[in-house]
Amino acid sequence: MAPPNHYGMIVFEGGGRIMMDITDVSPGDVDTGLLVKMVFRIKDIDEKRGFVRYFWKAAPDRSAVSAQTAVAAE
Amino acid sequence: MAQGIRDKVAILGMGCSKFGERWDCGPDDLMVEAYIEAMADAGIEPSQLDAAWFSTHIDEQGTGKGGTPMSIALRLPNIAVTRVENFCASGSEAFRGAVYAVASGAADIAIALGVEKLKDTGYGGLPVANPGTLMPQVMPNGSAPGNFAQLASAYRAKHGVSKDDLKRAIAHVSVKSHANGAKNAKAHLRKPVTIDQVLNAPMIAEPLGLFDCCGVSDGAAAAIVTTPEIARAMGKKNLTMVKAIQLSVSNGYESQYNGWDGSHFHTARIAAGKAYREAGIERPREQISMMEVHDCFSITELVTMEDLFISPEGQGWRDVLDGFYDADGGVPCQIDGGLKCFGHPIGASGLRMLYEMYLQLQGRAGERQLKDPVFGMTHNLGGAPASNVCSVAIIGQEGA
Missing domain, CATH: 3.40.47.10 (Thiolase/Chalcone synthase)
Known part of the structure; x- marks a missing residue:
């Protein structure tokens, strides 16, 4: 994965959090309070064994309205 | 809360190697450097050491996850050597072990020594730790x-x-x-x-x-601890x-x-x-x-x-x-x-x-x-x- 890399503590509505990759962003886009949604994306390509790993990543939720119920690294 | 450790243990001597890019030294040399300074400061012979705690986290210093690297490098008199690691706080863990040993009365004099040799890894920061088999599937590719x-x-x-x-x-x-x-x-x-x-x-x-x-360095540091009574009997004043x-x-x-x-x-x-x-x-x-x-x-x-x-x-x-x-x-x-x-x-x-x-x-x-x-x-x-x-x-x- 080529830098810059984006990741942060993602806090879920209703409780729970996980440090995860943030995708579909450019440098300067990410700051505390960014509203995000979960997307299922390529996580890693295992070149030795030729399979592709997928996992959830956080992407900016551009449709979100003001209610800040899920924030990145609050 | 328990009675605690306050004033039960005194520092008898300490030593610390020069830190840096020590291309000419292996971990053994670094350990010897810190040990000799600490022993001279304490004014004791190796035969007076009752127990040792050895902290190293990243590298296995030659002979694996045990007390042997310290015991062999310093030719310790076949005493107990406990190897400890707790990430970057490993050195404090070695000190805690040695202090507790003296406070318990199980040892009169104990030594804690930590060492790491990191500049030969060919990498500027911390070597990449093995996160296990499953964690890379979910963890961000972080630093x-x-x-x-x-x-x-x-x-x-x-x-x-x-x-x-x-x-x-x-x-x-x-x-x-x-x-x-x-x-x-x-x-x-x-x-x-x-x-x-x-x-x-x-x-x-x-x-x-x-x-x-901060970067990473090659270096070693050591502390020798005893009871305040023993330190005073050895003529030490101004105890730490x-x-x-x-x-x-x-x-x-x-x-x-x-x-x-x-x-x-x-x-x-x-x-x-x-x-x-x-x-x-x-x-x-x-x-x-x-x-x-x-x-x-x-x-x-x-x-x-x-x-x-x-x-x-x-x-x-x-x-x-x-x-x-x-x-x-x-x-x-x-x-x-x-x-x-x-x-x-x-x-x-x-x-x-x-x-x-x-x-x-x-x-x-x-x-x-x-x-x-x-x-x-x-x-x-x-x-x-x-x-x-x-x-x-x-x-x-x-x-x-």
Whole structure:
């Protein structure tokens, strides 16, 4: 994965959090309070064994309205 | 709370190798260097050592996960050697083991020694740790700078500090450590830097630039401890006493629940509170004479000033900019240069912090000597803000 890399503590509505990759962003886009949604994306390509790993990543939720119920690294 | 460790154990001697790029030395040489200084300082023979604690975290130092590397390097007299590791706080763990052994009466004299040889890995920062088989499937492809940089965004958000103000405050942290490290012949990095150099350095993980990050080093450090009675019987005066040692370990609260705000270290506050109670310290900002804290990153040091209850919450950045933690400030911090400039050989770092506090309390810190210190505190962190181990120790003058 080529830098810059984006990741942060993602806090879920209703409780729970996980440090995860943030995708579909450019440098300067990410700051505390960014509203995000979960997307299922390529996580890693295992070149030795030729399979592709997928996992959830956080992407900016551009449709979100003001209610800040899920924030990145609050 | 238990009775605690206060005044039960004295430091008999300490030693510390030169830290840095020690291309001509293996871990054995580094261990010998710290050991010879500590033994000469203590004024004892190897036959007087009852037990040893050995801390090393990253590299296996030749013969694997055991006590043998230390015992073989130092030709110890077949005594117990316990190898310990607790991330970057490993050195403090070795010290804790040796102190507890003496306090229990199981050992009259015990030694703690930490070593790390990291500059031969061909990599500037910490070697990549093996996260296990399953974790890479979910973990971000992160780094230590990336993890600690998140403290800065959370701190800004919580306390309403502007990006420019916080960047300038953390730059001051590094400028101060470079000024101190320049006066330390054993330090890895010995050049003063200007605030403009720090502010304009290449970005590593926003907002941490090159000078906001400590490197890694080769080095070793050692402490020999005994009871105050034995130390006095050996003719030692002006004893440096162990006042407190506390360790707090994350339990998932920060990383899995939503109570933690990401701007501070939950464990550091717990360890510091317990250490002050153990040492009988009620007003740390007035009573602590000096500190060596775990400045792996400048922002870590800044928030730690609040977590140790020296600066009021949200005001640490102002104290830093006011010079409160400079060599001539209210509570000098990183007077030996810290991890940033003395260096960071992982398994040795906690003992290196104690070494400087000990030299200062003994009045043997040379050009760096502070006036009449009473209590010296060390803060040795391992792991990342959301999941870590935090060791806080206080040593001080006899009778204080």
